[in-house]
Amino acid sequence: MKKILIVDDSSTIRKLIRYILKKQEYRITEAKDGMDAMEKLASLEADLIIVDLNMPNMDGIQFVKNLRSNYYYMDTPVIMLTTTKDAELKRDALLAGVNLFLNKPVQPNFLIYKVEGLLKGE
Numbered sequence: 246m247k248k249i250l251i252v253d254d255s256s257t258i259r260k261l262i263r264y265i266l267k268k269q270e271y272r273i274t275e276a277k278d279g280m281d282a283m284e285k286l287a288s289l290e291a292d293l294i295i296v297d298l299n300m301p302n303m304d305g306i307q308f309v310k311n312l313r314s315n316y317y318y319m320d321t322p323v324i325m326l327t328t329t330k331d332a333e334l335k336r337d338a339l340l341a342g343v344n345l346f347l348n349k350p351v352q353p354n355f356l357i358y359k360v361e362g363l364l365k366g367e
């Protein structure tokens with residue numbers, strides 16, 4: 246079973262993403278910010294990560310930078326899901342190593358499609 250980590254400071258958003266992915270039978274873990282996510286990843290071995298941009302303690306871009314400096318998570322697919330449409334932040338996120346930058350609210354079927362594709366290495 247593929248393991249997905251959802252990182253968002255909003256528990257409502259975490260529940261929503263979990264709900265969208267429910268039928269897919271993934272093993273889902275939640276983290277409330279980048280710091281919490283780094284701690285969870287020490288033992289999780291996630292196959293894919295969905296991360297918010299704006300979060301306390303460690304934001305999404307800093308989290309992805311830290312992630313990419315870890316040998317084990319160098320190539321793990323990362324989807325950034327955010328309300329921001331700021332082109333500069335999007336560029337920073339992609340430069341940090343985000344595979345896909347999506348805006349909230351996300352179309353559920355589109356998210357499922359992208360998650361499946363990234364897990365297959367597409």
Ligand SMILES: [Mg+2]
Binds near residue numbers: 299
């Ligand atoms: Mg947030």
